[in-house]
Amino acid sequence: MMSQKTHKTLHQVDDHELVLRYRRNNDQEAFRQLLDRHQSKIYSYIYSMVGNSETANDIFQETFTKVITKMDETYNEQGKWIAWVMRIAHNATIDYLRKKKRFVDVNAQDDPDYDFYDRLTDETLDDAQEVIEKDEAKDSLMKHISKLPKEQREVVMLRHYYEMSFKEIAELTNVSINTALGRMRYALINLRKMFDKEHGKETKYVERR
Amino acid sequence: MEKKQNMSNVDELCIKYVFDELDPSEITLVEQAMIHDQNLLIEVESLKSTWKKLRKLPELTPPPNISEAIIDQAKDYSSQQQFFGSSWNNPGLLATAAIVLFSLLISTAYLLPSDVITSESVGDQTLTSSAGAQAPASFQSQDAYHELFRVWNGHSNMVYVGDGENNVQSAPLDSLRLEGVLPVTTETPQTILSPVFRDFQLTGN
Numbered sequence: 136m137m138s139q140k141t142h143k144t145l146h147q148v149d150d151h152e153l154v155l156r157y158r159r160n161n162d163q164e165a166f167r168q169l170l171d172r173h174q175s176k177i178y179s180y181i182y183s184m185v186g187n188s189e190t191a192n193d194i195f196q197e198t199f200t201k202v203i204t205k206m207d208e209t210y211n212e213q214g215k216w217i218a219w220v221m222r223i224a225h226n227a228t229i230d231y232l233r234k235k236k237r238f239v240d241v242n243a244q245d246d247p248d249y250d251f252y253d254r255l256t257d258e259t260l261d262d263a264q265e266v267i268e269k270d271e272a273k274d275s276l277m278k279h280i281s282k283l284p285k286e287q288r289e290v291v292m293l294r295h296y297y298e299m300s301f302k303e304i305a306e307l308t309n310v311s312i313n314t315a316l317g318r319m320r321y322a323l324i325n326l327r328k329m330f331d332k333e334h335g336k337e338t339k340y341v342e343r344r
Numbered sequence: 345m346e347k348k349q350n351m352s353n354v355d356e357l358c359i360k361y362v363f364d365e366l367d368p369s370e371i372t373l374v375e376q377a378m379i380h381d382q383n384l385l386i387e388v389e390s391l392k393s394t395w396k397k398l399r400k401l402p403e404l405t406p407p408p409n410i411s412e413a414i415i416d417q418a419k420d421y422s423s424q425q426q427f428f429g430s431s432w433n434n435p436g437l438l439a440t441a442a443i444v445l446f447s448l449l450i451s452t453a454y455l456l457p458s459d460v461i462t463s464e465s466v467g468d469q470t471l472t473s474s475a476g477a478q479a480p481a482s483f484q485s486q487d488a489y490h491e492l493f494r495v496w497n498g499h500s501n502m503v504y505v506g507d508g509e510n511n512v513q514s515a516p517l518d519s520l521r522l523e524g525v526l527p528v529t530t531e532t533p534q535t536i537l538s539p540v541f542r543d544f545q546l547t548g549n
């Protein structure tokens with residue numbers, strides 16, 4: 136009964152207060168609540184960027200290791216906690232993709248049939264579960280997302296999962312707001328073309344230029 | 345060039361319109377432009393419908409064991425921080441620790457024999473001249489030995505017994521063995537307080 140009451144109370148507490156409780160009172164339930172509240176979005180973002188669960192698990196854990204150990208040093212309580220966490224997740228993901236890029240065919244992106252999942256090295260696909268997940272992903276929206284260039288994909292994902300403003304996305308990805316807006320626009324145009332192709336339609340998108 | 349710049353501004357406004365990031369005056373401007381430009385209207389509707397499809401993107405959850413591992417990690421880290429962080433910032437605790445440490449040092453100094461005589465520092469000649477060549481009469485028990493006497497061997501197979509008050513007696517080790525008065529064995533582990541001091545463990549009668 137008591138724990139239910141505490142749980143309900145924590146549900147109602149905002150992120151800022153939860154962070155304070157965790158940092159100042161060592162309140163582990165507050166930390167659990169923060170994790171419960173945001174883990175799906177963070178994990179989905181990472182997964183959508185890397186395209187496999189094993190790597191997503193590693194990056195997700197690495198993100199929270201940094202969150203736990205760096206919170207006292209680098210988190211400013213005036214800022215949004217989740218924006219700070221997302222920056223860590225984003226940087227960890229980009230680091231991984233940069234390292235990965237060294238081991239894949241750099242020309243793959245020029246291929247019109249380029250598939251993000253095909254860029255992954257064989258070792259990541261060895262596991263049967265990964266193959267199943269790959270097949271499932273191909274039947275979903277995620278497949279289309281995975282085909283987008285990384286820069287466009289991250290703008291879409293940050294907006295979708297975090298409802299970040301373009302100003303916030305621009306800051307996080309170190310580009311101008313115009314660039315972030317442009318990336319979103321091209322992402323949506325590309326996705327529209329993919330949807331049309333999937334359904335055997337000719338694209339009805341009207342190019343104004 | 346001018347035209348391209350204008351187009352770029354329109355693109356920016358379009359995408360902001362789709363994502364509801366315009367102020368009311370800009371919204372009016374875009375909506376008026378769409379009335380006059382059908383292609384603009386089609387583009388905006390196309391962007392909107394594509395984004396609407398993306399809203400169906402699933403949310404994935406990490407495996408429960410990963411989440412639990414993170415929770416455990418947070419607990420461990422907090423415990424460490426509490427010990428190393430807040431503990432050292434607590435003046436009362438620091439004062440207590442200082443007192444305990446000071447007491448420990450004092451008691452250590454007290455426990456050390458005031459005239460620790462080591463086999464290396466004691467010459468046979470000095471000892472034999474200050475004490476007779478008699479073996480100690482008897483020892484009631486090893487406890488008594490520990491409380492009252494120190495026994496060590498010097499050079500030339502001599503055994504010395506001292507009581508901490510500069511009263512030292514000595515006897516040849518072989519004679520003790522032969523007479524069966526004091527069967528002795530060496531006690532190998534040396535104490536921390538007097539690492540060079542070599543003790544004998546007295547056994548038998």
